[in-house]
Amino acid sequence: MIPSPLLAIRNLTVEFATRRGTVTAVKAIDIDVGKGETVAIVGESGSGKSVTSYALMRILDRAGRIASGSMIFSGLELARMPETEMRNLRGRELSMIFQNPRAALNPIRKIGHQIEDVLRQHALVGATQAQQKAIEALANVRIARPEERYHAYPFELSGGMCQRVVIALALACRPQLLIADEPTTGLDVTTQKAVMDLVSELTRERAMSSILITHDLGLAAAYADRVVVMEKGDVVETADANTIFRTPLHAYTRKLMRATPRPGCQLRDLLPEETISPVPSPVANQPSKQQHAPILRVENLIKEYPKAKSAGGLLSLLGGKSEEPFRAVNAISFCVGRGESVGLVGESGCGKSTTSLMVTRLIDATSGRIEFDGTDLTQIPARQFAASPFRARIQMVFQDPTDSLNPRFTAARAIADPLLRFPRLKPGESIRQRCEKLAGQVGLPLDLLDRFPHQLSGGQKARVGIARAIALEPDLIILDEPTAALDVSVQAIVLNLLQDLKQKLGMSYLFVSHDLHVVGLMCDRLIVMRGGEIVEQGNSADILANPRHEYTQALIAAIPAPPASR
């Protein structure tokens, strides 16, 4: 390896003081970052990857402390450096890109001024050149018309633009080391590609070193030179990016790689080898795949919002004032067959969430038909739909398992909620028994039923959400990115669970997602949406293999190559 690395972390241990005693988040890890090298730290939540980067920047919160170890950065010991000197280094020598770009920018300050602040803080420019330097920094991150954007506020920019500004901030003082903590989480896949390409180009140009912290093996494989895999505070494997994915040595790395959805694999392939169970046989009365009688038929569905609410400042600035309402969903038609899984794919703002809210009858459509089992549901207003018998037959699994559970209800109470409104109990069965049966179906241990959401893990909360959705044995479940907030290994389990439940209970799924690989695994058919319109629909295997529409092609091309296909 490189004789004297730019950064050498040795024996680093980070502890957090909590009510239940000291928790060691990072356990005596060693990481080297050479000059000009990009190192990816990969791991699932709780692996200590973010804590490592916070320790490096010395921005651990009050409860956390560096218990032992050293962090030598170009000859300087960061672990015991006084705060005043550390402040001088942050931003100038070491800088960081955070996960949520919008939260990292001051919402009430022009972005140009925010860049000037950093430059002035490190006394790199005088007041006269500051503006020019800031504009230069914006131009460097490929922001078009930087002179105009200098005066923009963060809310006027898209998520991808904001992340570019954050990158400009981080690179303004030409640091030697850039730490990117999940820099593209929450961004669309095409934006992710643009942002990551930009970061790697800029770091290469300036011969900077960088640390990329991510949970996405594909991203790490595509952009890093070396990969460090962390699990529960330990570094389990460190190797060259090319070799680690070809010949992973540690069992955890292999498990992560298996769990990452990739082209050409089956849903069962995602699970760890030892836990694979046979695919359950479908229910007897389920029609064969060819003749799906449609359970849901959507025709010419339109949703309009008044312009004032939907358009941001920049949009109305560019387009001038117009009275025309904004069409979130523009005359789409599709159908979902009985027992079929249909994927609805698109980037943020494409109207897929609005569509799913209309189909679940949480919001009213402006016009069009939603025909469910032969009845046009748009005739029943959303406000009165709760009382309709159809309510029990259309259910939904939400994107964020935490947000979708009432923090003051136990798991059992959450699962029971639909049963209290629509009691569908077998004779002699109590609601509690039904909850326990549902918990069993989704693989939730019974002793967790009396816990509150904050006492459950992400995967367990997802199971509670699924149990609640299947409690009424609905015909159609809308899955709104059900695994977006979960780790890949948990995602693998949840996806398989959903598939098994569908087979057992004979439900239909409308699977809303931005992840083409996941949708490809789960769904028989695929619908690609963009700007409120359907650009392509058809058999999912065909679309993934030969996308016709150029947008679908761009979407597929933007997915970072998952490790196995390299």
Next chain:
Amino acid sequence: MSESSGVQPALRVRQQAPSSPGLWTHGVHIIAENPVTGLAFGLFTLIVFAALFGPMIAPFDPLASNTAEALKGPTRVHWFGTDQLGRDIFSRVLVATRLDFTIAIASVALVFFLGGLAGVTAGYFGGWVDKLVGRIADTIMAFPLFVLAMGIVAALGNSVTNIIIATAIINFPLYARVARAEANVRREAGFVQAARLAGNSEWRLLLTQIVPNIMPIMAVQMSLTMGYAILNAAGLSFIGLGVRPPTPEWGIMVAEGASFIVSGEWWIAFFPGLALMIAVFCFNLLGDGVRDLIDPQRRT
């Protein structure tokens, strides 16, 4: 809290999960973390005790005058001294606790119910309800609140009930606005949508999903306005509205004693004033403690 009638006993929501500590250990932890909370709870217990048993344990009859003993400073017999009629101030302060505490509790309960309900309804449904509640709150806030309370008591008549009503009215905007803001941010939360999918009507959603979640912040608000309510009631009595002499009440006692401070008999006004201060101080501190105690996120 608002369980439906159809719930089987087996499903009764248990207060805490087996793995989580009970309310007692949780309380001990909260107090250990912040001793000021412990102090506030201690004072609160003292006030409740005085309110419940004050008349029983008072050493003297608070109304009995004894001119021979008039205007005596604190002694071993009369701990807080005596007033111009020779009444024992300690007994009067102790007995007054019940009246002041009752006024505070009743007015806070009233405004919590009315203001809270108006606020959550406004925040959750929006539209004309929101506008109406907002304008009512604005109108009340447009007056100097104490002067408004004076006006209400003067108009409705001089009675304890009217003090309670006046105190509740001037606190209405605080409750309505807090409840409105809290309900508004939770209106689109995932768990509310999920409950809507479960077939709950809008009013049920409001009562079972929104209200329990805004309780912590409302409890803090209640504790804070409790002190304010006591102060307000005492203030009204001080200027001669509401409770009338010879009823023992902190505000009247301070008013009566005020004229004697110049001549050196400081204890007549001082001790009821001290009681008032301690009560208000206690309720203000209690707010933080209550929030820590009932927030489920803190109980890990």
